[in-house]
Amino acid sequence: MRDALRIAIVASSRYPIAQPFAGGLEAHVWHLTRALTLAGHEVTLFAGAGSDLPVDSGRLRAELFEPSAAARSDVSMPALEVMHDHHAYLSLMLSFSRNPGEYDVIHNHSLHHLPVAMGPAVQTPMVTTLHTPPTPWLESALTLAPGTRCVAVSRHTARSWSHVLGDIPVVHNGVQxxxxxxxxxxxxxxxxxxxxxxxxxxxxxxxxxxxxxxxxxxxxxxxxxxxxxxxxxxxxxxxxxxxxxxxxxxxxxxxxxxxxxxxxxxxxxxxxxxxxxxxxxxxxxxxxxxxxxxxxxxxxxxxxxxxxxxxxxxxxxxxxxxxxxxxxxxxxxHCSDTAMIDRYMDIYADLVAEGPVAGAWSFPQEVPV
Known part of the structure; x- marks a missing residue:
């Protein structure tokens, strides 16, 4: 029997983890969160508003950023949903950095670059599952954070990232x-x-x-x-x-x-x-x-x-x-969630055994006024 872990799962800030699913990534996170919770782990999910899981699970709620009129009028203002994603992940990663003992493991499934780019600021061990081939922003972040622990959802996906990450483990997605x-x-x-x-x-x-x-x-x-x-x-x-x-x-x-x-x-x-x-x-x-x-x-x-x-x-x-x-x-x-969970639990155990990430950046607990 494995010891229960406190696991933070980071998904999309834009799409809810709820049925009917927006796509395969959301379906995967739904099944993973449910299976880990039923296995006795304390799981906290960061995902889009409206997420709905059939088991008790915590929720991480990032701050919703609404730019001021001055910021909106600036020529550099991107689409509002881009700013919402940016602020959600920024506030989340800062929260992880300021509360290093809150979770045993962070499991990142987002396709956004900030969780990877800010990984060195977090002492809590983190693993990122790569669900896609290289994208420019994510490739940039992984190039600058070479110590990031990653797994891929297939051997094909692992090969597509090999020019950046070398050989990485593969954990095939599983279904219940x-x-x-x-x-x-x-x-x-x-x-x-x-x-x-x-x-x-x-x-x-x-x-x-x-x-x-x-x-x-x-x-x-x-x-x-x-x-x-x-x-x-x-x-x-x-x-x-x-x-x-x-x-x-x-x-x-x-x-x-x-x-x-x-x-x-x-x-x-x-x-x-x-x-x-x-x-x-x-x-x-x-x-x-x-x-x-x-x-x-x-x-x-x-x-x-x-x-x-x-x-x-x-x-x-x-x-x-x-x-x-x-x-x-x-x-x-070949496709069961049981095999997938066992493989991820082995990865979590390795991360916990390695302990807090050494040399993590530090942020002040309070910003002086």
Whole structure:
């Protein structure tokens, strides 16, 4: 039995950790926070307003900054949401610095550069999970904070950061398997995720048409113009939009379909929809991009060259014939939140054993007036 830890989890300051999820990162943090709390740890979450977890968990609330009229009128004033993000992370990291004994471990999942850049100001051990390939601001921060402890969500993502960080550990995201029960399957295909061009749902529609199969779509319409131009005109008897579903309803939908189409037009750092589909016993037909091949393996789906819609249509029919029990067992062996939590607990234990970060910057407890 591991000792209980006081863990601060830093997520997005902009998006709530609540269902229906804004994206895969929010879903991941929701599951991680819940699993750690149920395991007996004292978890405090920093996330966007409106976060809602099904277990008791503390909340970190950063100060909301509203620039003065003078500041707003300055030519350098960025978008207001950019200032809100900046102030939220700045106030949070200063709070961590001024209260070094409040937490045993800080686990950073944000995509913002400030938690990394200000990491040396915090004595509490911190680890950052890299959910994306390099972005300019985050790469800059990691270049200037070379001692930052990082893990990646896939070997593909780890390789994309190797020019900055060298070799770093990999912890694949996990899903709570009992929340994604095996479904009976069916004749329909399903695509689920955010409706944005880089996720490629329009390619899923093309592949389903060529395969002669009904396609059911689900997820948030994050890009309304894209949806209106490339998705809405195809909706009808053979292509149906089910809406932005809560997790329980989404699991029921995925489990009732014969195969999931996964169609990214960029290199997915991980591919949480793949893990969720496999947990339901629903095999996948997908483009072999980014970290997706690591999740699918050789038995749980059919991989095709990126962008090849004809091959995807053939793969969809092939995937319908894969044994759903084999798919579920693959998910149990490779995609469970239990394996993910065990791996993170090992990392937390190493950080705690190393003790407070030496040489952390110090800030005054009070600012003189």
């Amino acid at each position: 398997l009992d929340h994604w029960p095996v479904g009976p399957g069916g004749d329909d295909l399903v695509w689920f995720g955010r409706f944005v061009p880089e996720k490629g749902p329009h390619l899923a529609i093309e592949a389903a048409h060529r395969a002669g199969r009904r396609l059911r779509l689900a997820g948030p319409i994050s890009d309304t113009e894209y949806f209106a131009q490339h998705i809405a005109p195809s909706l009808g008897d053979l292509v149906h939009y089910e809406g932005h579903l809560h997790q329980h309803d989404l699991a029921h939908l995925v489990g009732s379909c014969g195969a999931t189409l996964v169609t990214p037009v960029w290199d997915e750092p991980y591919g949480l929809v793949v893990a969720e589909s496999l947990a339901c016993g629903t095999p996948v037909a997908c483009f072999a991009r980014g970290g997706i091949p690591e999740i699918v393996g050789k038995s749980a789906g059919v991989l095709v060259p990126p962008g090849d819609v004809d091959a995807l249509a053939v793969a969809a029919t092939q995937a319908l014939g894969i044994d759903r029990g084999v798919v579920r067992r693959h998910a149990e062996d």
